[in-house]
Amino acid sequence: MIRRLACSLAASALLTLPAVVSAAETSAVNEKFRWLTFVVFGAIIALTMFVTYLAAKRVKSASEFYAAGRSVSGIQNGWAIAGDYLSAASFLGIAGLISLYGYDGFMYSVGWLVAYITVLLVIAEPCRNIGKYTLGDILAFRNDPKSAKTVAALSTITVSIFYLTAQMVGGGVLVKTLIGIDYEVSVVAVGVLMLAYVLFGGMVATTYVQIIKAVLLVTASILLVIFTWAPYGFSLPGFLQAAVDSANVQGQVTKLIGDAAKNMTPQELGQRFLEPGLFLKNPIDQISLGMALVLGTAGMPHILMRFFTVPTAKDARVSVIWAMGIIGGFYVLTLFLGLGSAINVGQTEITRIDKGGNMAGPLLAQFLGGGPDSMLGNLFLAFVAAVAFATIVAVVAGLVLASASAMSHDIWVGVVRGEHATQEEEVRAARISSIIVGIAAIIIGILAKGQNVAHLVALAFAVAASSNLPCVLLTLYWRKCNTGGIVAGMIIGSLSAIALVMVSPNMTYPTIVKANSEKAIKAADEKLVALSADLAAATDPAAKAKVETAIAAQEKAKKTALDNVVKLGDATTSLVGLDKPLIELKNPGLISIPLGFLAVILGSLLYRDKRADDLWDELYVRQNTGIHAEGAVAH
Amino acid sequence: MAKTPMNWVAIDQDPRFQELHRKKSAFLWGLMIFSVVYYFLLPIGAAYFTDLFKIKVWGPINVGLLFALSEFIVAWGIAWIYARRANSEFDAMTLEINRAAASIGGAK
Numbered sequence: 001m002i003r004r005l006a007c008s009l010a011a012s013a014l015l016t017l018p019a020v021v022s023a024a025e026t027s028a029v030n031e032k033f034r035w036l037t038f039v040v041f042g043a044i045i046a047l048t049m050f051v052t053y054l055a056a057k058r059v060k061s062a063s064e065f066y067a068a069g070r071s072v073s074g075i076q077n078g079w080a081i082a083g084d085y086l087s088a089a090s091f092l093g094i095a096g097l098i099s100l101y102g103y104d105g106f107m108y109s110v111g112w113l114v115a116y117i118t119v120l121l122v123i124a125e126p127c128r129n130i131g132k133y134t135l136g137d138i139l140a141f142r143n144d145p146k147s148a149k150t151v152a153a154l155s156t157i158t159v160s161i162f163y164l165t166a167q168m169v170g171g172g173v174l175v176k177t178l179i180g181i182d183y184e185v186s187v188v189a190v191g192v193l194m195l196a197y198v199l200f201g202g203m204v205a206t207t208y209v210q211i212i213k214a215v216l217l218v219t220a221s222i223l224l225v226i227f228t229w230a231p232y233g234f235s236l237p238g239f240l241q242a243a244v245d246s247a248n249v250q251g252q253v254t255k256l257i258g259d260a261a262k263n264m265t266p267q268e269l270g271q272r273f274l275e276p277g278l279f280l281k282n283p284i285d286q287i288s289l290g291m292a293l294v295l296g297t298a299g300m301p302h303i304l305m306r307f308f309t310v311p312t313a314k315d316a317r318v319s320v321i322w323a324m325g326i327i328g329g330f331y332v333l334t335l336f337l338g339l340g341s342a343i344n345v346g347q348t349e350i351t352r353i354d355k356g357g358n359m360a361g362p363l364l365a366q367f368l369g370g371g372p373d374s375m376l377g378n379l380f381l382a383f384v385a386a387v388a389f390a391t392i393v394a395v396v397a398g399l400v401l402a403s404a405s406a407m408s409h410d411i412w413v414g415v416v417r418g419e420h421a422t423q424e425e426e427v428r429a430a431r432i433s434s435i436i437v438g439i440a441a442i443i444i445g446i447l448a449k450g451q452n453v454a455h456l457v458a459l460a461f462a463v464a465a466s467s468n469l470p471c472v473l474l475t476l477y478w479r480k481c482n483t484g485g486i487v488a489g490m491i492i493g494s495l496s497a498i499a500l501v502m503v504s505p506n507m508t509y510p511t512i513v514k515a516n517s518e519k520a521i522k523a524a525d526e527k528l529v530a531l532s533a534d535l536a537a538a539t540d541p542a543a544k545a546k547v548e549t550a551i552a553a554q555e556k557a558k559k560t561a562l563d564n565v566v567k568l569g570d571a572t573t574s575l576v577g578l579d580k581p582l583i584e585l586k587n588p589g590l591i592s593i594p595l596g597f598l599a600v601i602l603g604s605l606l607y608r609d610k611r612a613d614d615l616w617d618e619l620y621v622r623q624n625t626g627i628h629a630e631g632a633v634a635h
Numbered sequence: 636m637a638k639t640p641m642n643w644v645a646i647d648q649d650p651r652f653q654e655l656h657r658k659k660s661a662f663l664w665g666l667m668i669f670s671v672v673y674y675f676l677l678p679i680g681a682a683y684f685t686d687l688f689k690i691k692v693w694g695p696i697n698v699g700l701l702f703a704l705s706e707f708i709v710a711w712g713i714a715w716i717y718a719r720r721a722n723s724e725f726d727a728m729t730l731e732i733n734r735a736a737a738s739i740g741g742a743k
Contacts, residue, residue: 237694
């Protein structure tokens with residue numbers, strides 16, 4: 001039955017896609033070649049559905065559903081971690097940041113790799129040794145199981161929902177921008193596909209989908225980099241010099257630094273692109289984000305869960321090392337993708353379709369294949385678009401599996417049933433939880449349409465770094481840590497991170513937006529007056545056309561500003577009733593992470609818990625040696 | 636599958652385990668602190684030592700770019716150093732403790 005359902009779901013996902021393509025206003029794919037995109041999409045979806053079909057036959061026990069029977073090899077798991085971790089934000093977003101802001105974009109990517117040092121050194125192996133399926137299992141080892149599992153599950157669901165929302169909304173927008181499918185349809189397509197993987201194939205299918213996605217992503221990036229770099233004889237200074245010499249790059253720097261550009265030579269302008277300070281202006285914010293990344297990755301439930309899929313702690317080590325190689329290598333490649341796109345496509349074209357620069361990579365692919373009107377160019381673009389789609393689905397599947405496991409394994413089996421549930425009951429509970437989370441993800445994705453959700457990714461990392469990580473780290477390494485500390489740390493860490501974001505500049509402040517919009521409208525009006533004078537004075541058609549384009553641009557800017565004011569309606573204060581942000585910090589990590597650690601420490605010292613103390617020796621010996629660790633399932 | 640009962644307190648106090656604990660703690664936390672400090676030097680350097688970051692070293696390649704690239708090399712280097720030490724030394728020590736575990740302190 002399951003197999004038939006999986007097939008029909010796949011078929012319906014395939015059929016609905018082309019039927020609802022809306023008129024392409026600004027999508028990246030040339031309408032003439034849209035069928036090509038669907039062929040590539042179809043091929044990738046068919047492949048992932050095939051592995052799900054194979055996986056569905058295998059998944060019968062809880063260990064298979066949550067942890068792929070612990071039979072994933074270290075290398076496979078390394079690829080799967082990369083597939084779980086490299087979201088569309090890193091694939092398209094960072095290449096975009098580099099194409100628009102040069103050095104700062106590259107610097108931004110570093111933290112995402114460094115984060116894995118924490119995972120490798122102090123988290124992966126101990127967690128594999130003492131854990132079973134979830135974050136809750138790790139924390140329940142020596143703390144009161146019901147309390148620990150409850151707070152761990154709540155935190156897992158919170159972190160996953162934040163991340164999930166960002167992925168669903170980002171994915172919907174992305175697919176719409178790339179190929180012009182309606183936003184709602186692409187959200188539903190992502191949701192249905194992901195649900196099919198998780199529901200039928202559990203962790204087995206999710207692992208394979210993540211591996212397939214990582215292999216596709218890395219292959220696509222390597223090919224693009226080879227094509228981009230080859231004209232410069234694979235010379236690093238030669239390639240960077242081309243960026244410095246590029247008129248696109250020089251123009252972009254002029255736009256970014258304004259008046260300061262007046263006294264600079266074109267070479268100096270180009271070189272400025274390779275220097276810091278064009279995007280990341282506040283170092284404190286960056287350090288705050290850096291802390292959230294470096295400590296948050298190790299507390300991400302969907303990443304932690306991956307370590308339970310390998311047979312031993314040593315395999316967990318191997319998998320993190322592979323993941324670091326793949327993830328780091330990928331970020332080095334994005335330097336070439338971003339700069340290559342800046343040189344060949346140009347920032348004007350990149351931002352025409354998407355202001356954030358997300359189209360830098362896809363448009364570079366189109367250029368390398370021969371441009372927007374060529375078959376090969378569109379095939380390249382279709383491939384990159386399909387990889388982006390696979391990227392979103394794979395990350396979302398990992399997140400849904402993590403939160404569904406928290407619901408079924410921690411809450412239902414652990415807390416409600418007091419650990420008394422048969423394998424069948426547990427797997428059924430896990431599947432029902434997956435459906436609940438999957439449907440919730442689709443609904444949230446549709447409701448959050450048009451919302452600015454980019455900061456939710458950073459918030460997810462900040463919450464994980466402020467609550468999950470202090471709890472895991474201290475329960476593993478600090479004898480005095482106990483239930484009181486875990487409960488206090490989870491609650492104070494996550495609530496403080498969320499509360500700080502609510503009063504931060506990330507929220508929308510109507511008064512500020514209105515003031516800015518009015519300023520923008522006034523500026524546009526002044527420019528329009530000047531431009532209409534120019535238009536009257538212009539004689540030759542070329543000059544006239546140029547002025548007309550400038551007028552159109554100003555009118556568009558004015559309309560955007562007006563729309564912004566209209567969108568706000570009568571609102572005068574932010575969601576929590578503020579006129580302006582209370583703190584300047586965009587990422588709460590700098591404050592909430594120390595608070596989280598402090599809460600665990602104080603909570604532990606103020607609370608007496610004999611069990612936590614009695615079990616310390618057992619935990620410490622087991623996390624170091626792997627004695628009595630959960631073993632692999634034989635096939 | 637029934638698991639052999641162990642005397643965890645005795646294993647924890649066993650000199651072999653204590654040695655593993657000492658060696659691992661010093662090594663891991665040392666690497667951890669070094670990597671965090673090295674990572675935060677990048678945003679701090681970019682913000683407060685801009686003139687240094689701008690110095691051109693090789694064609695258009697400046698100190699800042701080299702420093703950012705070195706972050707990758709250092710991360711991979713730490714992974715390599717850790718893996719080498721863990722594979723050669725920690726794994727062997729762990730294996731020895733695991734073999735002896737059931738008999739340490741007389742199983743309860």
